[in-house]
């Protein structure tokens with residue numbers, strides 16, 4: 727299974743997170759988080775638990 731397929735298998739539910747102001751939206755079926763805009767600041771959202779979201783978490787909280 728490729729990474730892309732694995733992400734697709736995440737299924738319904740979950741949340742989209744704003745990488746700028748950290749507000750979250752419930753993920754809508756059939757709408758990619760990247761296609762959602764933050765209701766507060768207009769930034770592109772990240773799917774919670776996605777690789778992009780994990781990378782953002784790492785940047786936000788350096789392990790040092």
Ligand SMILES: [Zn+2]
Pocket residue numbers: 744745746747748749764765766767768769
């Ligand atoms: Zn925002």
